[in-house]
Amino acid sequence: MRTATGKGFFVACATVIGASVLAGCGGGPATTVPSITLYNGQHVQTTEELVVAFEKRTGIHVNIRSDDEDVFANQIVQEGAGSPADVYYTENSPPLEYLQERGLLAPVGPSILDQVPSAYDSPRGDWVGVTARVSVLVYNTNLVKAGNLPTSVMQLAQPQWRGKLGLAPGETDFQPIVTSIVKARGRTAALAWLQAVKVNAASHLYPDNETLTDMVNRGQVAIGIIDHYYWYRERYDVGVAGLHSALAYFTPGDPGYVLDVSGAAVLKSSRHKQQAQRFLAFIVSHQGQEIIAHSQSYEYPLGSGVSTAQDLRPFDTLRPSPVTVAELGDGSSALALIQQVQLL
Numbered sequence: 001m002r003t004a005t006g007k008g009f010f011v012a013c014a015t016v017i018g019a020s021v022l023a024g025c026g027g028g029p030a031t032t033v034p035s036i037t038l039y040n041g042q043h044v045q046t047t048e049e050l051v052v053a054f055e056k057r058t059g060i061h062v063n064i065r066s067d068d069e070d071v072f073a074n075q076i077v078q079e080g081a082g083s084p085a086d087v088y089y090t091e092n093s094p095p096l097e098y099l100q101e102r103g104l105l106a107p108v109g110p111s112i113l114d115q116v117p118s119a120y121d122s123p124r125g126d127w128v129g130v131t132a133r134v135s136v137l138v139y140n141t142n143l144v145k146a147g148n149l150p151t152s153v154m155q156l157a158q159p160q161w162r163g164k165l166g167l168a169p170g171e172t173d174f175q176p177i178v179t180s181i182v183k184a185r186g187r188t189a190a191l192a193w194l195q196a197v198k199v200n201a202a203s204h205l206y207p208d209n210e211t212l213t214d215m216v217n218r219g220q221v222a223i224g225i226i227d228h229y230y231w232y233r234e235r236y237d238v239g240v241a242g243l244h245s246a247l248a249y250f251t252p253g254d255p256g257y258v259l260d261v262s263g264a265a266v267l268k269s270s271r272h273k274q275q276a277q278r279f280l281a282f283i284v285s286h287q288g289q290e291i292i293a294h295s296q297s298y299e300y301p302l303g304s305g306v307s308t309a310q311d312l313r314p315f316d317t318l319r320p321s322p323v324t325v326a327e328l329g330d331g332s333s334a335l336a337l338i339q340q341v342q343l344l
Helices: 044-058 069-082 094-101 153-157 174-185 187-200 209-218 229-238 273-283 286-293 332-340
Strands: 002-004 010-012 020-022 031-033 035-040 061-066 087-089 128-140 223-227 245-248 259-267
Touching: 035 044, 035 069, 035 273, 044 061, 044 273, 044 286, 069 087, 069 094, 087 094, 087 273, 094 259, 128 209, 128 229, 153 174, 153 187, 153 223, 174 187, 174 332, 187 332, 209 223, 209 229, 209 245, 223 229, 229 245, 259 273, 273 286
Parallel strands: 035 061, 035 087
Antiparallel strands: 002 010, 020 031, 087 259, 128 223, 128 245, 128 259
């Protein structure tokens, strides 16, 4: 750690291990500053904004480690009681349900859960919903007319979309769509749908939704299925002049129209549960949700009655599939089907 001196330069005062130790360089008494470790599977820039504000408000230091949410979920299982993580923050609910089923999450404080509608929290109270987004179609406006787009996710299996459809089947955002189709149409129909879209997207399988969204915008593929916020980030990156794509929403209640919940949890193994709970309380508080509302994550805030400040379709006008976070489960059944057709 470096501490500023009155002469305008920095000198090393202490080594940080676990918690920050601020020691007066002139031999004064040391003060222990609490510290937590955050396993972050969410939008890095927005998480950093949240952490900066939280640290300023509480004095609690947050050590951020960022990676894909599924990577962290598997890592936490492997680390078990020895995990250095205190908080796990995800893009989707299935990884949280996966850890909950293994008894690795601590209960979230009732006052924290009360800040978010119960439909978007863990049914058992072991994680809290933070933001939401919905699955949509992204299409190249030069290659497809809006009136010719599928109105149901099931239509993506039709032969007319062969060579025109792009997918990112390895994304954790894809699994809830498969789960929703299973719930609405059954496992056999979902398997047939996966086999058909695999054929239709054979030459346009991408590693992630950022790449898929960019390839649609460039005209390398006509349409793709993504969560809405990827397109808004693409628009932000390329500007209006560079934008050659648009979003289309499925028919209300369609199994492809899935509302995905991003959430956060405290690990049962955390050695700093009080501070970790304070972090959860902050990110669903009015201040935390306002940071999200104005960020370039382009997600919908879920807590403290805050609405997005971005020009998204209003949250209360969304008409997604009725599938719940409990029914989305841990995503393992969907993943098994995706692997069965060798999309992964």
